Amino acid sequence: MKALVTGASALRLDSVAEPEPRPDQALVEVRAIAVNRGELALMGQLPTGSRLGWDVAGTVLRAAADGTGPAPGTRVTALAERDGWAERIALSPTRLTPIPDGMEYPAAAALPVAGLTALYALEYAGTLLGRSVLITGAGGGVGRMLVQLAAAAGAEVIAQVGSPGRADGLRALGAHRVEIHDASGGATGEPVDVLVDSVGGQVLADAFGRLRPGGSVVCYGNTVREELRLPVDWGHARPGLRLRYLHLFDELTRRSVARDLASLVRLVAEGRLDPQVAAVGSWTDPETALDALRGRRANGKVVLAL
Template sequence: MKALVTTDDADNADGRLRLDPVDEPEPLPGQALIAVSAVAVNRGELSVLDELPPGSRIGWDVAGTVLRPAADGSGPAVGTRVVGLADRDGWAERVALDTRRLARLPDAVDWAAAAALPVAGLTALYALQRAGRLLGRTVLITGAGGGVGRAAVQLASAAGAHVIAWVGSPDRATGLAALGADVVATYGTDPGVPVDILLDSCGGTVLTRAFESVAPGGSVVVYGNTARAELRLPRDWGRARPGVSLHYVFLFDEITRHDVGHDLAFLLQLVTEERLDPQVALVGSWTDPAPALRCLDRRQVNGKVVLAL
């Protein structure tokens, strides 16, 4: 079979992957063999391409069909449409997936929408759960124009929060109001009200400025650092805001403490009820991933990038 693997051309996002023959997966007893139909591309995956040796596998988000069920009897039967989370080897024609990280895919959800859901949806869900109660509270979401940010805007709004969406430029704001953001503004804009919950994916000065609006007793949840800068808080961060809690959410740590299959099924139910849109912005071909990777790398898409097999 074939898979997208890293190359030694690290000049840009366009030349860092190629289709190569790889060994067929050998599922463990608790894994199902999946024929892949679509995969999503995450900024986290792009960020590590240059750090991996040539020939490395990559890919987390997978949607496809069960070719062979798990030998231990867990998980779905042959022919079931599923979505799941891979161990950084999902960009392939076939992949073995832990049945605890799989959910059955309703017929109403297409491959692209399903593939866009796991990393973005679960990260947003777990970050908001860590923040605590949402009903009637003000939530500031930085990086709201990306895949996780757009999922977080929708989930927070659905839970009854007043949502302020911060973006890097007016172009990144497209569609956020329709998704439930009450206020859409560029980084550093004064929210005008105390912020009960801050969800940050940016780090650097964006986090510093956003933290200045957090109310005493509020919650700050960081799940990324796209600025690739030190995470700095205001000098008076504790004294001026007593009781503020700080959290860092890393998805592949969180999944060790969550029922991932159940949580994916919950997100899929919201999709079928049209209460959550996976925000697929671009669908490219995995045989020519360069254009799609380029658009994501340059932040030319608002939402998720998917590769179809």
């Protein structure tokens, strides 16, 4: 079978061994895959010929031999074990959930990493009803899901982006205000109760300065790859502050992935969550779609169809 693997300078389609499911794994035919910035980072770190891929959607070809999980023919979305960019993969039923017939595969593939990250981040943020939530990096795949979920929970959502082009559509998703980060620095803007950050560096430091006492900070990334420097009185000036870093793949060891994916699928099916698929390309020619993600020209998720 074919799979996308790392090459000398770009991804390439190559022949790989067919998966051999364990008794507790289903065999899934992949129909769409989503790309995350974490995978872009891995491309330059892994040896040539390495497999990639977390977000997938497809159809169960063979159910798990132990009798768990969905039957053959079931359409599913799933979180793969970094081998999802292939024609077929073996998956534990604990990492997948059925999707309704009306849900397109690209939308389903966009859900696992971004949706679960947003879901868990807001859980750690605490009660959102009536509170103000500042979301940095709001123009990306996770950020756009955060905006929707926080607004649905009753928060006053402030969506912060790095450039005007990244702000497109955020108000329609539920953002009460959209801000462009001031690169000159400083804690500009009104105080907030909750900060959810993926950017790191100066963006996080500036946003941190706006937190009220008793506020919450949840960080799930550091896209600028910079060290964080907080003010000397960072804790004393904000008594009761809660600060948490969310590492999705560590988090998954303590979570029911299938149940949480099912919750996201239900929200999409009910029209309460839009996966925000910004671009769909072909996995036979992935570089155009990947370049849009690298250059931050895709406001949402980038998906490849098989």
